Amino acid sequence: MLTFENEQQIVQQILSGDKEKYAVIVREYQETVANLCYKIVGNRLDIDEVTQQVFVELYTALPRFQHKSRLSTFIYRITVNVVSNMMKHEKRFVSYDYTQENNSADYQHSREEQLMKEEQSRRLHEAIGQLKNEQRTALVLYAFKDFSYNDIAEVMQISLSKVESLIFRAKKNLQKKLTR
Numbered sequence: 001m002l003t004f005e006n007e008q009q010i011v012q013q014i015l016s017g018d019k020e021k022y023a024v025i026v027r028e029y030q031e032t033v034a035n036l037c038y039k040i041v042g043n044r045l046d047i048d049e050v051t052q053q054v055f056v057e058l059y060t061a062l063p064r065f066q067h068k069s070r071l072s073t074f075i076y077r078i079t080v081n082v083v084s085n086m087m088k089h090e091k092r093f094v095s096y097d098y099t100q101e102n103n104s105a106d107y108q109h110s111r112e113e114q115l116m117k118e119e120q121s122r123r124l125h126e127a128i129g130q131l132k133n134e135q136r137t138a139l140v141l142y143a144f145k146d147f148s149y150n151d152i153a154e155v156m157q158i159s160l161s162k163v164e165s166l167i168f169r170a171k172k173n174l175q176k177k178l179t180r
Helices: 004-015 019-041 043-066 071-090 111-129 133-143 149-156 160-178
Strands: none
Touching: 004 043, 004 160, 019 043, 019 133, 019 160, 043 071, 071 133, 071 149, 111 133, 111 160, 133 149, 133 160, 149 160
């Protein structure tokens, strides 16, 4: 894992013309970006394309990086923006690839319990996929990535009160969808 100082140094080297150092950033954050994209978009087929677009956008945005926060926060912000723009322009309905979720066998529970868990997981992910984009993004960052409300506000470039509202509404909407 890169330290704050390492990140600053690598960004400066890239901006000074050492393009080879960009591969260090890609290697460090590629899996994290892909996982975040998957949690927000859900469709496994789009992940490589979206991840690649994030790193293209990051490369062109690096001169604007001001080192006030971690590079990872800057990358998450770009990821959220790229995913949002993709979803706006392509009007895609979020669908989840359930075969990727929880595919390890749970030998301590009966097959029936495992099927019930898989169905609950499928319903949850389907309901998350039906949330409005901003609600889904805030909820994913909070619930699956363990971001604080402050971090979410910074990544999504919105106020703290809007983050609170989005997560509250997302939870309420999920509850409605799951109790039907």
